[in-house]
Amino acid sequence: MNILEVRGLRKAYGALKVTDDLDLTVREGTLHAIIGPNGAGKSTLIAQLSGQAGSDAGSVRFAGAEMMGQPMHRRVRAGMSRSFQITSILPGFTALENVAVAVQARAGHSFSFFAPVAGEAALNEAAMEALARVGIQDRAHVRAASLSHGEKRQLELAIALATRPRLLLLDEPLAGTSGQEAERLIGVMRALKGSLTLVLIEHDMDAVFALADRISVLVYGRIIATGSPAEIRGDPQVRAAYLGEETAGEEP
Ligand SMILES: Nc1ncnc2c1ncn2[C@@H]1O[C@H](COP(=O)(O)OP(=O)(O)OP(=O)(O)O)[C@@H](O)[C@H]1O
Numbered sequence: 001m002n003i004l005e006v007r008g009l010r011k012a013y014g015a016l017k018v019t020d021d022l023d024l025t026v027r028e029g030t031l032h033a034i035i036g037p038n039g040a041g042k043s044t045l046i047a048q049l050s051g052q053a054g055s056d057a058g059s060v061r062f063a064g065a066e067m068m069g070q071p072m073h074r075r076v077r078a079g080m081s082r083s084f085q086i087t088s089i090l091p092g093f094t095a096l097e098n099v100a101v102a103v104q105a106r107a108g109h110s111f112s113f114f115a116p117v118a119g120e121a122a123l124n125e126a127a128m129e130a131l132a133r134v135g136i137q138d139r140a141h142v143r144a145a146s147l148s149h150g151e152k153r154q155l156e157l158a159i160a161l162a163t164r165p166r167l168l169l170l171d172e173p174l175a176g177t178s179g180q181e182a183e184r185l186i187g188v189m190r191a192l193k194g195s196l197t198l199v200l201i202e203h204d205m206d207a208v209f210a211l212a213d214r215i216s217v218l219v220y221g222r223i224i225a226t227g228s229p230a231e232i233r234g235d236p237q238v239r240a241a242y243l244g245e246e247t248a249g250e251e252p
Pocket residue numbers: 013016018036037038039040041042043044045
């Protein structure tokens with residue numbers, strides 16, 4: 001089943017067409033990576049899908065329902081969530097509080113995953129469960145300011161997971177991480193695979209080709225190819241437009 005069907009998506013900043021009649025189909029349960037050169041429109045696409053940024057035209061169907069025009073909190077409630085940058089983490093709050101606060105803030109007044117009577121306890125339970133899924137439950141009561149960079153990246157993931165998404169949009173989760181931290185995050189993403197659908201933007205090609213079930217290549221606001229890692233690696237158009245000889249020739 002296709003959990004996400006994007007058709008004719010457009011967004012321009014002045015004369016600059018950032019997403020330009022973009023089509024994308026994501027199958028449920030897959031990790032679908034989107035790669036492309038700097039400035040291709042990847043972050044803008046994630047922002048448009050999550051509802052953080054508006055769109056000029058197009059259709060975004062999630063689990064059969066049209067999301068275009070819906071605000072972000074409605075999309076979160078429908079099961080579509082995105083990870084946020086470290087800047088949205090509150091340094092004086094513990095990891096657990098960060099997850100709980102973010103869930104409430106993002107789901108807004110329509111936060112209704114739990115019966116009202118369950119309130120805070122249920123919220124904390126969900127937050128703790130999310131921390132466990134990303135492997136930092138033992139850091140739950142540590143202030144975010146004291147977490148390592150990699151742990152903050154894990155916390156971002158936990159914040160997104162706590163809304164119990166069916167589809168999680170990840171914008172460069174490995175950015176700025178060291179080798180060991182990146183390995184840990186790759187392990188977390190691998191463990192998440194199958195239990196939900198992941199759409200991943202990532203510059204680390206080794207990680208992309210190791211993790212992805214399918215890859216789409218975005219160039220100048222359009223998807224020029226979609227396929228398995230092997231198909232993308234072998235696609236002459238992709239090699240010419242983006243991957244370059246040294247990456248295209250390597251085996252993961
Ligand atoms: N708010 C904005 N106002 C004006 N131009 C913008 C805005 N956001 C993005 N752009 C421009 O849109 C283009 C696409 O940016 P975007 O960040 O989506 O690309 P990207 O593929 O994620 O790039 P990178 O790989 O470098 O992160 C760029 O030329 C960028 O300068």
